[in-house]
Amino acid sequence: MSAIKVGVLGGGGILEAHIRGYRAYADAINVTAVADVVEETARRRAVELDAAAYADFREMINEADLDAVDICLPHHLHAEAIVAAAQAGKHILCEKPLCLTVLQADEVQQAVSASGVTLMCAHNQLYLPAVAKAKQLLDDGVLGTVYEVRTTDSFYNDFDPQNMGWRASTATSGGGELMDTGYHPTYLMLHFAGGSPVEATALLSRHRLRFMEGEDSAQVLVRFDNGVVGQLVTSWAYDAPPGTERFSVVGERGSLRSDGRSLTLTLRGSSSQTYDFEDVDTYAYEIGQFADCLRSGTRPLHTEKEGIDVLCLILAAYEGARSRTIAPVFRRSDI
Numbered sequence: 001m002s003a004i005k006v007g008v009l010g011g012g013g014i015l016e017a018h019i020r021g022y023r024a025y026a027d028a029i030n031v032t033a034v035a036d037v038v039e040e041t042a043r044r045r046a047v048e049l050d051a052a053a054y055a056d057f058r059e060m061i062n063e064a065d066l067d068a069v070d071i072c073l074p075h076h077l078h079a080e081a082i083v084a085a086a087q088a089g090k091h092i093l094c095e096k097p098l099c100l101t102v103l104q105a106d107e108v109q110q111a112v113s114a115s116g117v118t119l120m121c122a123h124n125q126l127y128l129p130a131v132a133k134a135k136q137l138l139d140d141g142v143l144g145t146v147y148e149v150r151t152t153d154s155f156y157n158d159f160d161p162q163n164m165g166w167r168a169s170t171a172t173s174g175g176g177e178l179m180d181t182g183y184h185p186t187y188l189m190l191h192f193a194g195g196s197p198v199e200a201t202a203l204l205s206r207h208r209l210r211f212m213e214g215e216d217s218a219q220v221l222v223r224f225d226n227g228v229v230g231q232l233v234t235s236w237a238y239d240a241p242p243g244t245e246r247f248s249v250v251g252e253r254g255s256l257r258s259d260g261r262s263l264t265l266t267l268r269g270s271s272s273q274t275y276d277f278e279d280v281d282t283y284a285y286e287i288g289q290f291a292d293c294l295r296s297g298t299r300p301l302h303t304e305k306e307g308i309d310v311l312c313l314i315l316a317a318y319e320g321a322r323s324r325t326i327a328p329v330f331r332r333s334d335i
């Protein structure tokens, strides 16, 4: 089987991490074209990857010989890029967020369904061994009925007005920190909750990065259709206090908690059991998973379905914060 030919859209920061994956799985998947609106970036990445350079991603999608695309663009361009790739019959790996509005989600859903391509969300933290083990224990019913999921992704980010670029503006980022890094703890919550989010609210803050249009921190509360309640803390303003869990899940028989590296299972009436894991480069691993899914026809862990669930949850949290209510999670089909 020849290697999958990928065209990358956007040659910036996150591509660095994806390149580690293309190098690790070079027998299965290669970058053969790169598009970046900054021509110098496109040329530099093309030389680095021995690929063709394009300034216009639409031209690359329609002209280059590609099986798939890898979307590493600023957020406001994701929907347009997905629709163009799907219409050209290319499989899609898309960085978070999938897109920015319910209307865009509908367009993405329709384009992907109509073309039959595979879309995988680049939700790299799903590949943390602690996350995979926790999910397996939950699917095996070890905790019984799940009641509560908590996730945290909070760190001191040294953004300033000079280096923040498109992330400082809501028009290009789609919100603030919650729409960006906040996507990670949201998809982890969804993964563990095992249902669909139905209502949400948030408290948003601008603690330190006051030059941002959106929030630099968020606390979110969510209810899922299976009764699970989720709580999430995410921030670029401050590090989480030492000892804060990366995620925890509580159910009728006990709990799971993790700092991201190890996982502790505590069942009522038994002593705790801790699993320790080797560090994994989740960005590289996700490129291998994308190749595997395309070659074997298996469903990625998160497709556009979960990407849209995460987006709609975040949009409801924003609406809850704006209206000071607990807002329903709308999807296009609900309207």
Ligand SMILES: NC(=O)c1ccc[n+]([C@@H]2O[C@H](COP(=O)([O-])OP(=O)(O)OC[C@H]3O[C@@H](n4cnc5c(N)ncnc54)[C@H](O)[C@@H]3O)[C@@H](O)[C@H]2O)c1
Pocket: 009, 010, 011, 012, 013, 014, 015, 035, 036, 037, 038, 041, 055, 056, 057, 071, 072, 073, 074, 075, 077, 095, 096, 097, 122, 124, 165, 180
């Ligand atoms: N999974 C993670 O942990 C993680 C971490 C960082 C970034 N990301 C995601 O990756 C994506 C890109 O982020 P980044 O940090 O690489 O941003 P970046 O600003 O470093 O890179 C974006 C690149 O896109 C290019 N670009 C902008 N407009 C373009 C256009 N119209 N056509 C072609 N190229 C264009 C820019 O020139 C730049 O090179 C975002 O969706 C972001 O949320 C994910």
